[in-house]
Amino acid sequence: MDLKQFPRRRYTAGATPVEYLGNFSRAVGGPDIYVKRDDLLGLTGGGNKTRKLEFLVGDAxxxxxxxxxxxxxxxxxxxxxxxxxxxxxxxxxxxxxxxxxxxxxxxxxxxxxxxxxxxxxxxxxxxxxxxxxxxxxxxxxxxxxxxxxxxxxxxxxGSNPIGALGYVACGQEIAAQAAETGLAFDNIVVAGGSAGTQGGLLLGLRSAGCAVPVTGMSVLNPRAAQEKLVFDLVTKTADYAGVAPRVAREEIVVRDGYLGPGYTLPTEAMVAAVKLLAATEGILLDPSYTGKAMAGLIDLARKGVFPAGSKILFLHTGGWPSLFAHPELFR
Ligand SMILES: Cc1ncc(COP(=O)(O)O)c(C=O)c1O
Known part of the structure; x- marks a missing residue:
């Protein structure tokens, strides 16, 4: 999919890094865990919306x-x-x-x-x-x-077809980084809310010929509703871009077991995940999205769903400024 046809502003210089989390992988036990540092995107504090806003503000x-x-x-x-x-x-x-x-x-x-x-x-x-x-x-x-x-x-x-183009760009970027480094990921884990990130990502990966599965950790909706939301957005975005969707319904995988009592409400596993990544790698997660998604990754690793020796990429979608609204959770 050629993104040059769409108006776009640029808020980040170059690709965000993919880093191996050695200390964290050893602490979790099992797979080799990598992170795609979209928390280092441009604009105030970075995070996934920066990519969507490149296209949305371009359109505005x-x-x-x-x-x-x-x-x-x-x-x-x-x-x-x-x-x-x-x-x-x-x-x-x-x-x-x-x-x-x-x-x-x-x-x-x-x-x-x-x-x-x-x-x-x-x-x-x-x-x-x-x-x-x-x-x-x-x-x-x-x-x-x-x-x-x-x-x-x-x-x-920012989850309409225009915003989702930002994650089409990210999917293409990950496919290029995987090809350059020879890293073949077995799964990509990402937090899912309004669905533009997972939907755009899948479309971008597939349009770049990369078949890696993506697991969306829902922080908002039950699984079936969230999968439908992602699939609908994939279809609408492909339509908007004038390309074949190339993402089958079965490829939309969402887990809702880490959402806890509800959107933005804390869970013990989220708190443990935020603390573990901070203490082992010095990387901050957030309480509502990435903390819950990482809690899901840790659980699937410990249960062997992501087995030892597999390579899992965590897409860090940012959000850490909201940690400072809830310091009491982490003391
Ligand atoms: C830090 C963070 N991660 C993930 C998401 C979810 O992304 P999406 O709404 O595209 O599913 C959000 C959405 O607000 C977010 O702020």
């Missing part, structure tokens, strides 16, 4: 937008990075935040909320969990338009 600018409008949970990495992209491009940014836990938005909180204010968010609207976010975004856009702005709506998590 091509359409003459001057105000980005998006939504997310209270401690949203996607909102932080959309705002960071707006700052870099000289655009304004307005956020709609939804409270998974009622009353959890506090303007004086740390983590991403602190960064929204430091980066100069123009307006924050808070809506209850379960509110219709499409309507809330449309209302925020109508309000901006009434003020003479040219708003551009970015959906939850």
């Amino acid at each position: 600018l091509a359409r003459g937008a001057d105000t980005l409008i998006t939504c997310g949970a209270v401690q949203s990495n996607h909102c932080r990075l959309t705002l960071a992209a707006a700052v870099k491009e000289g655009l304004k940014c307005r956020l709609v935040l939804t409270e998974a836990v009622p009353g959890s938005y506090r303007p004086d909180a740390s983590g991403n909320v602190f960064l929204y204010h430091l980066l100069g968010v123009e307006r924050i609207t808070v809506v209850p969990w379960g509110a219709d976010l499409l309507t809330a975004l449309a209302e925020a856009a109508a309000e901006a338009a009434a003020e003479g702005r040219r708003p551009y709506i970015i959906p939850m998590g």
